[in-house]
Amino acid sequence: MPLALRKSFGNLISSILRPRLPLGRAPPLKAYANNGKKLSKYTQWEDEYVARRRQQGAPYALIGDELGRSYGSVALRYRNYIRDRASDLTDKSALSQEHEEDAHAVTSRLPPSLAESDLADRELLSPGDRARLQCIEDGVAKGKSFSHIAEEMGISKWTVTSLFRKYNSPHRQKVSWSEDDVQKALSLQRKGHTDEDIGAALSRTPVAVELFLRRLRASSRREKQDRQDLLSRTQVAPAGGSDTLSPSR
Numbered sequence: 001m002p003l004a005l006r007k008s009f010g011n012l013i014s015s016i017l018r019p020r021l022p023l024g025r026a027p028p029l030k031a032y033a034n035n036g037k038k039l040s041k042y043t044q045w046e047d048e049y050v051a052r053r054r055q056q057g058a059p060y061a062l063i064g065d066e067l068g069r070s071y072g073s074v075a076l077r078y079r080n081y082i083r084d085r086a087s088d089l090t091d092k093s094a095l096s097q098e099h100e101e102d103a104h105a106v107t108s109r110l111p112p113s114l115a116e117s118d119l120a121d122r123e124l125l126s127p128g129d130r131a132r133l134q135c136i137e138d139g140v141a142k143g144k145s146f147s148h149i150a151e152e153m154g155i156s157k158w159t160v161t162s163l164f165r166k167y168n169s170p171h172r173q174k175v176s177w178s179e180d181d182v183q184k185a186l187s188l189q190r191k192g193h194t195d196e197d198i199g200a201a202l203s204r205t206p207v208a209v210e211l212f213l214r215r216l217r218a219s220s221r222r223e224k225q226d227r228q229d230l231l232s233r234t235q236v237a238p239a240g241g242s243d244t245l246s247p248s249r
Contacts, residue, residue, distance in 0.1 A: 042077055049207065050074060051082050051089035056196070066207040129163065136164045177212060185209065186216075 046067060053063045060075040067074070082089060132153065139149040146164070150157040177185075181202055188198045195206040195213075202209070 042081075047077075047082055047085075048089045049210070050078055051086045053206075054078060054082070055086065066205050132159075133163055133167060136160055140164065182216070185213065189213065 049067065050063055053066070060078070061071045063069075064071045064074045132155070135153060136149055139152070144152075146157050146160045150160045153160070185198050185202060188201060193201075195209040198204075199206045199209045
């Protein structure tokens with residue numbers, strides 16, 4: 001048998017023997033971070049988040065930055081699984097308490113965002129790159145586009161965008177929430193503002209706002225349940241009747 005025919009026959013046999021997933025079931029997609037390491041499977045919460053952000057017009061690259069996943073991973077997950085289920089995933093009733101642990105799991109694999117590590121990374125830059133980064137950040141603060149900044153500095157747009165995003169990633173933000181941040185976030189939420197609006201007002205990403213508000217609601221529910229349990233225990237009458245002694249005659 002000719003070699004080409006043997007290869008074709010072998011490919012046919014391997015495709016027949018390859019295990020198939022049941023219809024309607026999502027493949028266990030693995031995501032990859034920018035450092036090439038495998039991340040865990042997509043959670044229900046992440047699928048809901050991607051569906052909502054795509055409805056809002058967010059590009060795959062931005063969603064990937066917000067979730068700590070790559071552009072290709074988000075795009076593949078959306079096209080292969082989320083797109084056909086977007087209406088169900090974006091239903092507010094689907095965002096139930098049972099998925100809050102999924103949201104917490106996402107934060108455990110996001111890159112570290114301490115200001116100290118950011119400053120340490122900047123110290124490793126050469127004086128020239130440090131000066132370029134400062135010029136780029138000044139230009140962005142003035143509302144200039146990356147193309148405009150690149151033209152002014154005489155460098156490529158790719159150099160401008162990569163240098164800026166490396167040291168101004170959505171994950172490089174303060175972790176702790178002050179009391180003022182909490183009150184402002186709750187006030188904006190009560191007024192009907194979206195997570196994107198709240199994030200813009202507090203210089204945080206939408207995913208950081210959503211995760212924090214979910215934790216806050218979960219904590220509030222636990223405290224309320226603890227108070228109810230304590231109240232119910234104190235209202236139970238002691239067994240064996242009253243402890244009051246009757247006067248002896």
